[in-house]
Amino acid sequence: MTRTRSTAARRFQTGGPACFETRGLSRDFGEGPTRVRALRGVDLTIPAGEVVVLLGASGSGKSTLLNILGGLDRATDGDFRFRGRDMTRINEAELTRFRRDHVGFVFQFYNLMPSLTARENVELVTEIASHPMPAHDALDLVGLSDRADHFPSEMSGGEQQRVAIARAIAKRPEVMLCDEPTGALDSATGVRVLQALKRVNRELGSTVLLITHNAGVAAMADRVIILADGQVREERVNDAPVDPEALSW
């Protein structure tokens, strides 16, 4: 079963706590009759160094889960640990610190700063991170070193998304949280973006959590978690994850 895992994943897995552990995680929006239960007691253990794909229909709670794990939102109930540390009761400043030092985000909409060039967008993060890689290396990893001095308005969607990935990996994050990173891209461009993510997982050993609507993408994952109605409906381990190059949609 672990035969096909990447070497980095194996390195993280030997001993040490899991990357994320949740117990009875719940999140309600609104109150009284308008209350929506986005998560209803999610129990998960995500080992470090894996590529994990979260699947589920709209409203299944995927993004809510990702936002809580990334420190953008707080659970209404339940516990969640990051590498053994209880994250449910830390304060706002510690959450900010957590995002800054440990988490790389990639979103469907690239969320680059339009007033900064590709390199500067990456440097925005490297300037505040504790052990960043040079911005140039991060752009190199996503194959964009030759576009470093272009503004977002001068780049294609795929290029912008790869800059967003470079920005996320430049801090050498322990975990990459990606919400529909290929959602706005065509198939060929989407594959390049997924390759970049896979490479980060392999070379930096980052745990990658990836939300997608696209069930095909699940083939590249070490672990697939399917959410429905705010609960984990199915969790399976993929014995033979394929290279993203083999994917298409």
Added chain:
Amino acid sequence: MSGGRRDMAAALPARLDRKMVRDLWAIRLQALAIALVVAAGVAVHVVAAGMLDSLQETRDAYYDRYRFADVWAPVVRAPDSAAEALRDIPGIASVQTRVREAALFDMPGLSAPATGVMLSLPETGLAAVNRIHMTAGRRPRTGERDAIVLLDGFARAHNLAVGETVMATIRGGREQFRVVGTALSPEYVYAIAPGQLVPDPRLFGVAWMGREALEQAADATGAFTEVALTLQPGASEPAVIDALDRQLSPWGAPGAYGREDHFSDAFVSSEINQLDTMASLLPPVFLLVAAFLVNVVLTRLIAMERAQIGLLKAFGYSSSAVITHYAKFALVIGFAGLALGLGGGVWLGRLMAAMYIEYYHFPFLLFELPASIYASSLIVTLVAVGGGAVLAGLRTARLSPAEAMRPSPPPDYSRALGATLARWRRFDQQSRMILRHVLRWPARAAFTLAGIAVSGALLVSSMYFLDAMDAMIDAHFNLANRQDVSVTLVEPRSRAALHEIARLPGVLAAEPVRHAPARLRFAGHEERVALTGAPQDASLSRLIGADNLPVTPPPGGLILSRDIATPLGLRAGDWVEVEITEGHRPVFFLPVSNVVTTLIGSGALINISDLNALMGESDMITGAVLRIDPDRADALYTALKDAPGVAEVGLQNEARRRFQAIMDEVIGASIFIYTVFAGLIAVGVVYNSVRIAFSEREHELAVLRVLGFSRGEVAYVLLGEIALLTLLALPLGAALGAGLSWYFSRAMSSDLFRLPFIIDPSTFGYSALVVVVVALSSGLMVRARLNRLDMVTALKTGD
């Protein structure tokens, strides 16, 4: 609250109006900030223009109703028969002769003598010219010897009621008078002792008494000492003055003069001119700022509502309907500001009228707004906010529905002004974002900068008045007039009189003064002046030159103040024709050795021995300036009240104290008001700028938070821009304020005083501090929103 809002919205017929009410509610603080700027502009306009109008109307009605004279002609003493011939001078409407005599009042509770004037009233009937307005009691009856009517302000300052008595010295004779009434007079709207700076109702009094009684007291039986007259419409004042001087010269006439040289009227007119300057200069500044704010706020609103506008157009609303919608939006803000401004302006105007009436004694002064001011307020408000709105609305008209419904493309920074400049490696990325944002929208940044600078400039220029007044007080009291007391004699006396004065109790030093009325002529121009003869080594009362050192005329020479020299076209080195208008009326030429700037009053200085020689008199004086022992001041005052031959006593310390007090009150109030208004501009500009920057960049800021930037770091990106613009605006505002102050120093100087162009460094410091505090608090108001920034919601949209 929200229920009420919904009801209000539902009451409006058109759907678009309902949208407008909701949109307005959403940006209520911004709208309020703009409305307040509009209100400030309207209020300044209402106060200045309304006060100007009220003062003018009141003055004109008062002067007309009480037959304020057009021309005064003093004489030493002329027989009543001399008046008959005056009636034949063409252009004269009415003539009134009277007796005017200096008096010293000995008021209970006041150790110092109060200087004053006694004026005669006709024995029967009302005066033909310069009637008085009775505020209490009655006029003296025919033959009533000891009855006087006191100037209302003087009586009130001493708590004197009708029926009480007053001691006064007239030509050395001390008498007791009975107050039978109190009155106001158009001649004493601004009741001020000759040569004083500000009115002091305790130390300057006017009393009216029956003609025969005053003739007796003043040694002028069957004679008059002054003629006051009104002119027929269209009559030439200079011609009448010439004729008067010719006919009255046998009676020792120093020269007739018109209203321009009348002390009270000169002050009232100078005040009216100052209001005029204020009324024309300030309101446009406020309304320009308001127009700019309406424009940027609406432009932003329209940018945010692009899709809605596209939808409206797709539904078939015309471009003009959409423009009208946004114009209405602006008009609601404009009308709110207009209403606030009118209300606030009338309220301030009434307060100001109440303050005016303390210094300008009209029988009535109602602050009333003529319809024209309502109309002009309405029009300027419409132009300001409407203009701003239409410019913003025109942009929507150019959008096609399909284009409008697509999200606007991301802003392109690659071709902005500073794309390369801002690549400088030393910036961190947040600073780079700030700089690029400024450079990407340079016009908007420039307007914000200009708005903050204008606010700073208003503060500098309003506080400049304090600096100017301090400089005036210092120059006038500390450098030029260092005497404690000045004494004026009833008539010229030999130098022995100086020694008598010097021997009075408490006098430490006495310097002689010889005043003589004169006319200066040069190159076809003529000016009335009071020549002052002073000793060569005068140390108390002097003229001060450009280097702040005293200047003395060389033997046979004359020093003039600039306000006299300039209208004559005289410069140092010129020879000027001098006619002394008393005694033998000698005419001679003198070289002008120096022209100096006096901040208060005028000066024509000559050596006292030269003046006496030119007048063909031996050592004569008309008064003295004294330095006294403050501990023995009361003894001196008592002696002066009893001294025969003393006509007037001026107390320098009292004058200084009073001047300071009035300036603090009047200028202090204006500075407070202008500080508030300047603050409103700063709040309006800064709050709106930051608020708009926030709404434009909310998404960016949320992403920064997601990336692990702390609230403080994100606030830096948002507020750094306004901080940068504020810092840039400070020197600009200082320069603009200096320019405005320079303009005020020119525009507000009059014959009575010159405002020096001096700005204390602390004025710049204080103005900068106010601007920074206002900018900071506006920034902090928006920072509170930053703390509530919802990262998850922001990320759901692509923007």
